[in-house]
Every structure is written in C-alpha cells, then in structure tokens.
Amino acid sequence: MLPDVGRQRISDRIASQAREREAALRIRRRRIVTRRDGIRCEVDGHWLANFCSNDYLGLSQQFAVTGALQDGAAQHGAGSGASHLVSGHHAAHDALERTMAEWLGYPRGLLFGSGYMANLAVVQAFLGEGDVCVQDRLNHASLIDAARLSGAALRRYPHADAEGALRQLRSVPDGAAMLATDGVFSMDGDIAPLRDLAVVARVQFALLHVDDAHGIGIVGPEGRGSVAEARLGPTEVPLQLVTLGKALGGHGAVLVGDAALIEHLAQVARPYIYTTATPAAMALSSLEALKIARRDGWRRERVLHNGQRFQARMHDAGWAIPASPSAIHQVPCGSDAEALAMAAALEEQGFWVSAIRPPTVPEHGARLRVTFTALHTEADVDALVVALRWARDAVAAGYRAA
Ligand SMILES: *Cc1c(COP(=O)(O)O)cnc(C)c1O
Numbered sequence: 052m053l054p055d056v057g058r059q060r061i062s063d064r065i066a067s068q069a070r071e072r073e074a075a076l077r078i079r080r081r082r083i084v085t086r087r088d089g090i091r092c093e094v095d096g097h098w099l100a101n102f103c104s105n106d107y108l109g110l111s112q113q114f115a116v117t118g119a120l121q122d123g124a125a126q127h128g129a130g131s132g133a134s135h136l137v138s139g140h141h142a143a144h145d146a147l148e149r150t151m152a153e154w155l156g157y158p159r160g161l162l163f164g165s166g167y168m169a170n171l172a173v174v175q176a177f178l179g180e181g182d183v184c185v186q187d188r189l190n191h192a193s194l195i196d197a198a199r200l201s202g203a204a205l206r207r208y209p210h211a212d213a214e215g216a217l218r219q220l221r222s223v224p225d226g227a228a229m230l231a232t233d234g235v236f237s238m239d240g241d242i243a244p245l246r247d248l249a250v251v252a253r254v255q256f257a258l259l260h261v262d263d264a265h266g267i268g269i270v271g272p273e274g275r276g277s278v279a280e281a282r283l284g285p286t287e288v289p290l291q292l293v294t295l296g297k298a299l300g301g302h303g304a305v306l307v308g309d310a311a312l313i314e315h316l317a318q319v320a321r322p323y324i325y326t327t328a329t330p331a332a333m334a335l336s337s338l339e340a341l342k343i344a345r346r347d348g349w350r351r352e353r354v355l356h357n358g359q360r361f362q363a364r365m366h367d368a369g370w371a372i373p374a375s376p377s378a379i380h381q382v383p384c385g386s387d388a389e390a391l392a393m394a395a396a397l398e399e400q401g402f403w404v405s406a407i408r409p410p411t412v413p414e415h416g417a418r419l420r421v422t423f424t425a426l427h428t429e430a431d432v433d434a435l436v437v438a439l440r441w442a443r444d445a446v447a448a449g450y451r452a453a
Pocket residue numbers: 164165166167168170191193233237262263264265294295296303304
C-alpha cells in the first residue's frame with residue numbers, strides 16, 4: 052500500500068531545515084574541550100582564556116568540592132541505582148535539600164537532576180488545561196517549554212514589565228495562574244522587578260515562581276540570590292529554583308518552596324518521579340560547594356568586581372554596553388555575522404567568548420555574552436577589553452569568521 056498522500060519524509064524535512072540554518076548562519080558547533088584548568092581551557096588543541104563559563108565562583112575544580120565527589124563515589128557508588136521514590140533517595144540528597152532550604156529561609160527543598168527538569172515539573176504539577184502561565188518574554192527556554200508541555204495557556208509580557216504581567220493575568224481571569232520569571236536573566240544579566248511582580252501575583256492570586264539559576268551565589272546578601280536581594284521570601288515567592296550547575300559548580304537543581312507545594316511536587320511531578328536520582332556523590336559535592344560559597348565571600352565579590360571593572364574599561368574605550376549587576380555582561384553586535392566574526396577574532400587572540408544568536412536571543416539581538424568568575428584576575432579583564440577593541444577594528448576592516 053502507498054503511504055497517505057501528503058506524508059512527508061523526515062529525512063527530506065531535516066535536510067531542507069539544515070540548508071536554511073546554514074544560509075542564515077545559524078549552525079551551532081560544539082567545541083571540544085580536552086583540558087580545563089580554572090579559566091584556561093584547551094579547545095581543539097589551543098589554550099584559551101574562558102569568558103563563557105557559568106562556573107562563576109570557580110568551584111567546579113575547587114579541591115574540597117572535587118574531593119567530596121571522589122569520596123562520595125568511593126562510599127556510595129557512581130550512580131544512585133533508582134529513582135527517589137523507589138530506592139534511590141539517599142541521606143545526602145535529604146541533607147542537600149534541607150541545607151539549601153534553610154539557607155534561603157524556605158520550609159522545604161526538592162532535588163532534581165537538572166534545572167530544566169525542575170522547571171518542567173513546576174509548571175506541569177500546578178497547571179493544566181484552562182489555566183494560564185504568564186512569563187517574561189526573555190525567560191529561559193525551560194520555563195517556556197514547561198508551559199507548552201503543561202497544556203496551560205502561555206502568555207508572555209515585555210521584558211521586566213510588571214504592568215504587562217498584570218495585563219496578561221487579567222486577560223485570562225479564569226482557572227489557576229502562575230507568574231514565572233528568571234531572577235537574573237541568563238542572556239542579559241539584569242534582574243527582574245521582583246517586588247512589583249510579587250504585588251501583581253498577590254492581587255491576581257497567581258503563584259510566583261522565580262528561576263534564580265544565575266542569581267544564586269552571586270547577587271543578594273551572602274549570595275542568597277535575587278529574591279533575597281529584593282527582601283522577599285516564601286510568602287511572596289512561594290517557589291524558587293536554585294541550580295547547582297552554575298555558581299555552585301556541580302550538577303542538578305533544588306527547588307525550594309512552601310511545604311505543601313513541595314510535597315505536591317514530590318507526589319505528582321513526572322520529571323521528579325520517572326527519572327533516576329542524582330548520584331549521592333554529586334549531592335555531597337554540592338553540599339561542600341554550598342559551604343564554600345557561603346564561607347568565601349571573596350569569590351562573589353571578585354565576580355562582581357571583575358564585572359564592574361569590565362564595564363568601566365569598556366566605558367573608557369567609548370564602547371557603550373548595557374550595565375549589569377551580575378556575572379553576565381553583553382556586548383551587542385549589529386548582526387549574527389558580526390557576532391560570529393567578533394568571536395572568531397577574539398579566539399584568534401586566545402579569548403573564548405560566545406556569540407549568542409537567535410533563537411537563544413530575540414531576532415536582531417545577536418551579541419557576545421561575556422561572563423566573569425572569581426578566578427579571572429584584573430589583568431584578565433583588562434586583556435579582554437584590549438582584545439575586544441582589536442576585534443572590533445578587525446571586523447570593521449572586513450575580518451570574517453572562517
Ligand atoms: C541553566 C538554566 C536552567 C537549566 O538548568 P540546568 O540545571 O542547566 O538544566 C534553567 N533556568 C535558567 C535561567 C538557566 O540559566
């Protein structure tokens with residue numbers, strides 16, 4: 052029998068999409084790192100200074116953090132052997148959930164394999180058809196995907212616009228509502244207007260969820276993140292996402308929240324239930340990383356100091372870039388091609404900076420995303436600015452990415 056008329060072959064479809072991506076300079080290439088030593092990375096045989104890592108506090112290679120991972124694996128194994136609700140839930144997971152919740156002033160925590168899964172869990176556990184999830188236009192992809200998968204209506208508001216959030220909530224007056232935002236925005240480095248959003252959520256009976264993947268460890272008192280910075284807590288922000296793979300240098304995520312909400316998640320969230328528990332060794336290593344993040348205030352101060360020095364040096368160079376109170380800074384580029392050429396010119400001088408193109412950022416939003424860590428020195432920051440100026444002149448003179 053012939054297939055239904057109109058059936059498309061997947062192989063044809065992806066071939067034409069690949070051609071379009073190529074024409075639009077949207078092919079993404081994975082770079083292979085063979086060695087890493089602090090901010091120095093060996094990439095395709097060349098050593099580069101890394102300015103595109105989220106290991107903000109420099110903890111991923113800190114000896115006590117890696118030591119806890121090694122000891123944990125020796126004692127408890129490389130894998131956890133089962134999901135949390137079967138036999139994979141270990142005392143180390145419990146300790147990490149409690150320690151994280153206590154640090155942030157929340158009643159409970161729940162450990163997930165990744166921040167992406169935690170966001171899927173949150174929206175899916177609390178919303179379904181007939182409900183609405185209102186989100187900032189620049190929220191992380193995991194929150195957007197979470198709303199799509201939940202079956203709830205997704206309504207987005209202009210970036211950091213609390214009145215826009217209120218309008219979107221009002222436009223869907225029935226059903227349950229969630230207002231979800233990044234705390235620190237992953238591509239722009241700015242902070243959401245959390246106090247205003249908390250008011251909007253309260254008057255609209257919406258559950259406010261803040262994804263602070265890039266805020267925890269960096270902003271706020273003791274690095275307790277953007278919610279603490281805004282002097283808010285579990286009453287106003289009943290759910291908050293802390294990822295372990297960024298400033299804490301590990302892997303996984305902890306959702307902290309109101310006790311009833313967290314219990315509901317543990318009972319019904321499919322991305323929590325139907326997946327193997329994070330290795331206990333990883334949880335022990337994250338506990339160690341959290342201890343060091345709290346003890347070594349200098350790490351956070353160094354990240355912020357490096358960022359402010361970068362802003363000042365760029366300003367001295369007459370180069371206007373958006374201000375940022377976090378580890379994430381951006382150098383806007385005129386086009387995708389310019390962003391790629393700038394990144395290539397920087398790499399030629401030994402600097403690894405990522406060119407961020409749509410769809411990761413809005414159309415016409417191509418940029419270099421520059422991140423600073425506690426391991427960068429002032430000399431590293433200054434050298435980057437010199438290299439950026441060279442790259443800008445080279446690109447203006449016709450330099451193109453190979
Ligand atoms: C990285 C990130 C996530 C995903 O966390 P993973 O643990 O890497 O899956 C979620 N939200 C934001 C804002 C992020 O930057």
